[in-house]
Each structure stands twice: as C-alpha cells, then as structure tokens.
Amino acid sequence: MRDERGWTYQDVVDIAARPTRRSADRRKAWKWEHWGVEPDAESQAALAAELGIPIREVHRIGWPGWLPDGNPVRTGFPWTRAGTLQSLDDTLEHAMLDRRGFMKLGGEALTVLAGQWLAEDPEPVAAALAGGRIDAQLVADLEDGLPRLRRLEARLGGPRARHLLAAELDTVTSVLKEASYTDPVGQRLLRLGAELARLAGWSSFDAGLHSAAQRYWTAGLRAAHTAGDRALGANILKSLSLQCCDHGLVAPALDLAATAVEGAGDVTPRTRAMLLLRQARAQAACGDKSGCDRSLSEAETQMARAATTDDDPAWLEYFDPAEFHAQTATCYADLRRPRLAEVHFTTALGLMPPAKGRDLATYTIQSARTHIALGDADHAVHLLERAVPMITAAPSQRNAARSAAARAELPFTAQDPKVQHLDQLLATLAV
Structure with a gap:
C-alpha cells in the first residue's frame, strides 16, 4: 500500500x-x-x-485485511476494442486473486464511468487479422453454454460458481485476442464476454468479494459498449448500483441506476421494468418516497405490457413476476412500509420455483425482517429457520450476513428457548 x-x-x-x-x-x-x-x-x-x-x-x-492491495481496479482504458481487451486481460489477471471484501472504486469513480458509457459512441468492431478463423457456428456453441452457466450460478451460489465463470471468460477473451473473425462474429464474442463478466461479477458479489465484482463489472461494461449492446451495459450498471446500495453509497447508487434507465435504449417492456425497479430500490435507499412510488408505478405499467412474444434478452429470464413482487416488496421494506412489503413478499414466495433456492433464501429472510417490523417475531424465527438449509444448498455470503442481521433484530436473548435452535442453525453459516 x-x-x-x-x-x-x-x-x-x-x-x-x-x-x-x-x-x-x-x-x-x-x-x-x-x-x-x-x-x-x-x-x-x-x-x-x-x-x-x-x-x-x-x-x-480487521487489520491488515482491510488495507487496499497493490492492484487497483483500473478504469482508464479507452472505449475501443483494444481498450476492452486490455480491460478483460487486467480483470482476468487480478480478479480471482482479489479477496477484498470492500469496494476499491468509490461512488464518484463509478459515476464517472457510467457517464462515459452513456456519452461515448461505440466504434465498429474491426475484424481480427491473426489466428485461426472463428465462424458463427463456433460462437453459437459458446453461446449455448450460457443458460447452463446461469442456472449453475443461481443453484450453486457465487462462491462455488465463480471459478467456472472465470475460466469461461478466459476462453472467450483468448479467442477475441488470438483468432480471426468477421465484424458480426466479433460483436457476438464481445457480447458473450460481457455477459460472462457480468455473471462472474455477480458470483463474486454474492461471495462477498466486492473488489473482484467491480473488476468483472467494469470490464463487462466496456465489452458490452464495444459490442453495441446498450441493454446489457445497463444491466451491468444496475448491478453496480445494487453493490453501492449494499455499502451505503446511496447517492452513487441512484446515479448509476438512473444512468442505466436513461442509456438502455429501445428495450422491451420487461427489461425497462427491471431497470426501473433498480432505480426504485436506490430511491428507497435514499428515502425518496415519492420518487420511488413513481418508479414503481412506471415499472408496474411496463410489466403489464410485457408479453411472452417479446424479444427479451436471454439474461432477463430470471426477472419473472415473482422477482417483480420481491423487488417491489424490498422497496417498501426499505421505506419502512412493512404491511405493503409483506403483501408483495407473500406473493413473491408463493410464485418462486424451488429451483431458485438462493432467491428463495433472500426473500424469506427479507420477509422475516418484515415480520419483525410488524411485531410478529415468532413467525420471523420460523422463516429464518427455513432459510438456513436454503443458504447451505446455495452458499451466499450476502444471505448469511442478512440472516445474522435479521437475528440481531429479534427481541429475544440467546437464552430464550424460542431462538436457541435458530442460533444453532445460524452458527453453521459462514458470514
């Protein structure tokens, strides 16, 4: 340092x-x-x-783990194909070794980065001239693996999945650097790299490795920009906004979410609803009740317009009615409107399939905290007990930390029989 x-x-x-x-x-x-x-x-x-x-x-x-190491998250690369490859290389070199639990990039740096993403025009993807020729079929084969990777990341949890995602991103980056391809194929490869970086960032975020998440997301943002995919870039900004919210950086969180909404371009109604909900989350964190209500209302309107025939991006598959209600509930919970929050949490948990174990754990814990706010601590204990095996099946540092925070809000001492079993269960989780 x-x-x-x-x-x-x-x-x-x-x-x-x-x-x-x-x-x-x-x-x-x-x-x-x-x-x-x-x-x-x-x-x-x-x-x-x-x-x-x-x-x-x-x-x-604790000391000395909180000290920044000698590898800062670099964001000064050009908004070009060459700059994107440099950014991906830098990320692949440092992200898997970066065990930092805090954000190296502050809110101001992230806001500047988002402004550059919004203002810069993507240049044409110049075809690579060296290496073996990559055709559209090989890219299609690489793309075919994405649904499986998304499912694995969701079911296994970030700590288990991040190594696999980093290896896939390394493969795509190597192809981008060393093979030859046409401009359209190059765009698809860059889009694939951006989505892999987004997933790797999310898995790192879920594992509590926030500096690594920033590395992946900033590189992914640049790759999506170079590929000309505004919606994917907006989705990555949405993730950075959530990370800022988690760290109490509420003003930058709102800047990032608003930039994502503004810069997403012509997207499907469901995509816009997702982005508006992230904006609503940031507004709720800022205590902006009227702004949050407006964003929620507009998101509801967009969600009602969504149709199964829409050409939604594949990465939007997770954003179903259950997720919509869960995000809405979280906004109300943050605004200290627990009765409205619990209505939406109940709907969300009733709609959510068992395969979404990590999300079920997240919103079961959030529902427990809402029941605490409503004065129903006994039911909150029951919900937290239900969440523990879900976290064990899909490990998540964020969910483990949420469980500990919810336990701290319960009006029971450690000697109270009502929570002794819960405390034993929570002790098995690593926060």
Missing part, C-alpha cells in the same frame, strides 16, 4: 496522527509493517479515511 502511493513511513504516521495531533514517530509504521504490531483504533480510522475505506469495513475485516 505504501509503495503504490509513494508514501514513506513518516507519511503513514503523519496521516495516522493528524486527527488527534499525537506524536508521529516513523518507528510506529515500521513496527506495523515489520513486527506485526497492530495500529490502535484511532490510527486505523485515520488511515481508512485517507484511503477511502468505510470504517465498517475496517471493523468487519
């Missing part, structure tokens, strides 16, 4: 001592770095503030 920023030991202790005006002896930093001495809480807070790391991540991860 020091080398990356060109800091001396004195620089480090000066930053650590600045808020409290304590002595700044450079030997302190030497001990931190070489003797395994842990800085006190005030020093860590000062360093985290300088580095842009949220203090809750300092507390959650």
